[in-house]
Amino acid sequence: xxxxxxxxxxxxxxxxxxxxxxxxxxxxxxxxxxxxxxxxxxxxxxxxxxxxxxxxxxxxxxxxxxxxxxxxxxxxxxxxxxxxxxxxxxxxxxxxxxxxxxxxxxxxxxxxxxxxxxxxxxxxxxxxxxxxxxxxxxxxxxxxxxxxxxxxxxxxxxxxxxxxxxxxxxxxxxxxxxxxxxxxxxxxxxxxxxxxxxxxxxxxxxxxxxxxxxxxxxxxxxxxxxxxxxxxxxxxxxxxxxxxxxxxxxxxxxxxxxxxxxxxxxxxxxxxxxxxxxxxxxxxxxxxxxxxxxxxxxxxxxxxxxxxxxx
Numbered sequence: 001x002x003x004x005x006x007x008x009x010x011x012x013x014x015x016x017x018x019x020x021x022x023x024x025x026x027x028x029x030x031x032x033x034x035x036x037x038x039x040x041x042x043x044x045x046x047x048x049x050x051x052x053x054x055x056x057x058x059x060x061x062x063x064x065x066x067x068x069x070x071x072x073x074x075x076x077x078x079x080x081x082x083x084x085x086x087x088x089x090x091x092x093x094x095x096x097x098x099x100x101x102x103x104x105x106x107x108x109x110x111x112x113x114x115x116x117x118x119x120x121x122x123x124x125x126x127x128x129x130x131x132x133x134x135x136x137x138x139x140x141x142x143x144x145x146x147x148x149x150x151x152x153x154x155x156x157x158x159x160x161x162x163x164x165x166x167x168x169x170x171x172x173x174x175x176x177x178x179x180x181x182x183x184x185x186x187x188x189x190x191x192x193x194x195x196x197x198x199x200x201x202x203x204x205x206x207x208x209x210x211x212x213x214x215x216x217x218x219x220x221x222x223x224x225x226x227x228x229x230x231x232x233x234x235x236x237x238x239x240x241x242x243x244x245x246x247x248x249x250x251x252x253x254x255x256x257x258x259x260x261x262x263x264x265x266x267x268x269x270x271x272x273x274x275x276x277x278x279x280x281x282x283x284x285x286x287x288x289x290x291x292x293x294x295x296x297x298x299x300x301x302x303x304x305x306x307x308x309x310x311x
Contacts, residue, residue: 088269098182099246111197132191140255200234236306
């Protein structure tokens, strides 16, 4: 039996010393917060991915009604042994390098220029973003007018300055046609990467350059030892964006050269498998190859180029 002193101590026990009781469902509350995002990913990403993987392992050809059976990796083997897909994959590699090298050789100097100017920067940034805001199909139409062999702007300018003796068919199905298609792709990819690089430059504190100047650091040394290392996150994101668009290019090629073997990309060949040959098994298999390559390129850039920085 409790003594009178113990009873009085329990009666006058401060409220703040009571041990809080665990609330029901507190452990599951974080999962409820992320559930909507997870459901959205499951419906829009995971389910289509699993379904695509399933169909890539089966024969599914609309030209053969009722034919649907498991073939394992036969569709993947057929795609890898198809000369048309291999040529399209080689073209895609060129588009990838044009986009990736272009954003480095042109995007970085442009970002430095925008970072240096103050007057009129908003106006020039608005002009810069116009190519990115235009859909790929419209971009292809604009560049088709530029490359037109009869009334195109490029031939007219070169003839005006007597740089060419006669009009040239730029998109003639040769290897050089890929370069001109790549230029139209770079024209659309470049604006967003410049904005990404510019944001990275704007985030670097000015006092780092002031301290470097006090220590006798020259301008080039400041760029090499301060700017580039601290710009690596922006560089990685910009390269991923350019690489993904370079691998997945479709609209510009479709408008400029159609299905020409010398310029078609892997995505266009995937489209031909699925919607011209009506062979969805091979089409999905080719799309899976493109997806895996895109993922590997993105992971490579994020692992090699990207670095966490702190000021």
